[in-house]
Amino acid sequence: MSNIKIIPLGGVRENGKNMYIAEVEDDIYVLDCGLKYPENELLGIDTVIPDFTYLVENADRVVGVFLTHGHADAIGALPYFLEKVDVPVFGTKLTIELAKIGVQKNDATKKFRDFHIIDEHTEIDFGTTTVGFFRTTHSIPDSVGITLKTSVGNIVYTGDFKFDQAAVPMYQTDFARIAEIGKEGVLALLSTSSNAENATPVASERQIADEVYDTIKYWEGRIIVAGVASNLQRVQQVLNAAYRCNRKVVLTGQDFGRIIRTAMKLNKLELPDEDLFITQKEMKNYPPEEIIVLETGRMGEPIKSLQRMANGSHRTLRIQEGDLVYITTTPTTAMETTVAKTEDIVFRAGGTVKQISDNMRVSGHANPDDLQLMLNLLKPKYLIPIQGEYRQLAAHAQLAQLTGIPLKNIFITARGDILEYKNGQMSQAGSVPAENVLIDGIGVGDIGNIVLRDRKILSEDGIFIAVVTINRREKKIVSAPQITSRGFVYVKASRDLIRESADMVSEIVEKHLQDDEFEWSKLKQDIRDRLSRYLFEQTKRRPVILPVIMESSQRQKRK
Template sequence: MKETNKINKKIERTKNNDKPRKEEKVYIMPLGGLEEVGKNSTIIQYRDEIIVIDAGSSFPDENLYGIDLVIPDYNYLEKNKDKVKGLVLTHGHEDHIGAIPYLYQKIDSTVPIYGGKLSIALAMSKFDNFGGISHKPKTYEITNRSVKKIGKYFEVEFIRVTHSIADAYSICINTPAGRIVHTGDFKVDLTPVDNVGFDFQRLAALGEEGVDLLLADSTNSEIPGFTPSERSVGEALRNEFRNAKGRIIVAAFASHIHRLQQIVDVAKETNRKIAIDGRSMVKVFEIATRLGYLEVPKGLMVSLKNVENRKDNEVVILCTGTQGEPLAALSRIAKNMHRHITIREEDTVIISATPIPGNEKAVYSNINNLLKKEAEVVFKKVAGIHVSGHGSQDELKLMLNLIKPKNFMPVHGEYKMLKAHRQLAIECGIPVENIIITENGKKIELTKEYAKEVGKVPSGDVLIDGLGVGDVGNIVLRDRQHLAQDGIVIVVVTISKKTGMIVSGPDIITRGFVYSRESENLINETTKLIKQNLEVHEKNSVTEWNILKGTIKDTASKYLYEETKRNPIILPIIMEV
């Protein structure tokens, strides 16, 4: 009550004087994207109002079998749901929009979403077949330099940058306590494919006017120089297409619309038709073409089924699978498991991406399989058929020079990347004491005088294990691949909402994990062990689902491995009654 009165008084004061006062404070709380690559999401709070920048997901670590997605912990937003005034999107990649429906399970559907047309379309497609959301949120499409008033206090401006997807924006948040610029993901493409460039003029103008805090993408902060223009990939593809004697199979990220456009253009130039394969590729092609982000000449696209009837040198197969995902199109082709495509000696396979760390082995396995079938495989940066969507050191320095922020906070990256980015900022003249390297969940206070860490909010990895998940086709498929190896063990526990006590279970259901007659004993023994361990938690009043789930997993997987030397997927399901 006291608190509320104080705030009201402050509001009174502000009304009398529009200028920011020294004592005004705005808070920045990153929920994801720090000390990691993925699940980017940042809270900005001024008094009783909150905006959220991005709500991204990340892919689970290899050891999180059965987990489809990792999203940020949205407890703080759930508790403060009356304060949340808007969700602002920098762009439409999974690590910036993948958690949106889960976020809306926690906050009101009246909170609107602001973003570019393509980002909005991709974000809204996340709600399709997604349970638990009564109403889809309202959306506002913005364009470059759009300024939106959000809530009573925030004035948010969108400034166009270049990235490996169209419709990417940096975001400038004006609050009575200071101005914050969040770059979003960006590179500085001096010759962008769509001629819709990086808005140097507006970013420099913000720098001229004064920026109190810059949050900037650190992904490539360890890489010297300038990331080559996306346009350079077009040249490299053109060469490969010209040299190819037979069919061309190109694997690319579905979301990389500029890349797809270049493939479309070069296919047309070299008189080839395109057949597409892969769920996400089909989906993005549909959305991007409909919204005008992708221009596909009439008659260029052909059905995958009929592709074998065409002359080899008149065909391009555009597919997913750059990361060696086991059931993606390229992997099925490589393993001779594709319904329509069998690799031939004169085929040229172009992998227009680099492996995300952790995926190297799977990618190289595909390449080896393709090479064994005597296909020509074009891969690696050397060939110029892929460039990063993130700015390297010179581009990060350029951004720092454009914005000239008073305070600087590197975001989006592992710890070593944040540190490397800090070094670049020091070289660009930002005083070291004005640079904040922080963690997910930390609360940063920004005033006209300083920026500093003042506390924390709940944060961490929230694992999505498929319950209530709708359209995550590829991941489900990947799980099936796993299931095909060692099967699945589902452990169901029912917990009382009121007391947090176990009401029934654990009950174990298995599929693909039969072990003849002994299996019954094995399951009984596992059940007993899990129960024992859960009771320890109960005694200590530990009720966090993540911990309970972890205990279930650890107990079951350890015991089952000892007994069977198998690693089934352990899927703990906790139900509240």
């Protein structure tokens, strides 16, 4: 009887940051290593990655990282993980090439070379477990699901997928292989849940391609297309439509050049015409009705670029009268407000906005029917819904019950929960560390709740600084308190408040100077407490209060 544990380190009760552990006997298999982009409340944070503590502590047992596809939610945290745990990485050709871009940009991992290319026919025997793969449909080519064949059945991880009966060959799902895995017997299924609560049918990619073509064909002016760089299927549709409509394409976006070059090199993106692309300098040689500007980046970046184009702060482009801004990605819930504001700015600049989701539901993720079909093909004994907020995981659980899986065999987990299969039963057996690790600039994990709290206060009520110079030897204030405020009150209009605050600081400092047991920490804390109460009474605001006490050792000259 195999000793099996399944642990999600990310990707549950949240969207993105996919990382799951499957332990079979003494071996640990890492399934995906992704990041997520921060919500608005994580002020200044660039990205969020999983907590690797458990894997670092058990590094000698990790056999490798197995990747499902080339999006940031599956490969984005890989450079940070490989800094700490040096193990082989397995993925399809495009996935590995995209993963290399991030790994080689990181100084600590740029010499890492232990990459292994697999395809849907690959099987890797690790003794107690055989790892296999199956083709899936997603918005990027070379997407696969992963199977771990154990003595008690398969553990299956779907990765991101959807079923599209009209998918082009490069994106088609291998239904026969999935059914075969189901016949072999599936112990546990880890299946995506991000669309589990939305029963609206998702348009096929052929329908979307027709919609993209019609939009481009019938617009008489310049078109600015905003999309996610790694959604290669949408990029291909835009390029095809541009060629058919005799338009030239101008590429922008930081990540796009690397991604498109990689995809074209591997024949995962087809260029309809070698002369399709032009530079931004060459745009002036063509009338607006022959131009498409393709603005791409990671999630959220194209929308922010549109705002800069509309308000005139973009470094090279500006939205003009008659432009169509065509948003070809479905915004997340967190981005909906930003998109609405962007539309308003674009209309003010004279442009028009159209979203691809205006006429049809567009998604690269499985809808409820797809999820139930996957369950019926695989017939798992246990289901672990993953990748989604709690309500989406719960909706997936309800769908599973309708297919005949009992509720006791469905586990809605939190990050770090340990699911252990023992004596023929799966049950929860403790947890491991799995907090969010925040990336800010070059800092990894050095930003915590206290710093975020201070940033939040600064963003809401500003900062109030009191600077005073003292001479402890003579027990005197050498330089009267100077008050500086940013984001709290307009100083020139609040002279009385500033004067009273300075007097209060002087009073507190003089009192402490007369104390034989003078302590810097007590002085600063007293200033904070008294000023905080006073400022709140006067303004009902609580700024960050920063006392700066400087000491002068210079003796005063006697007259």
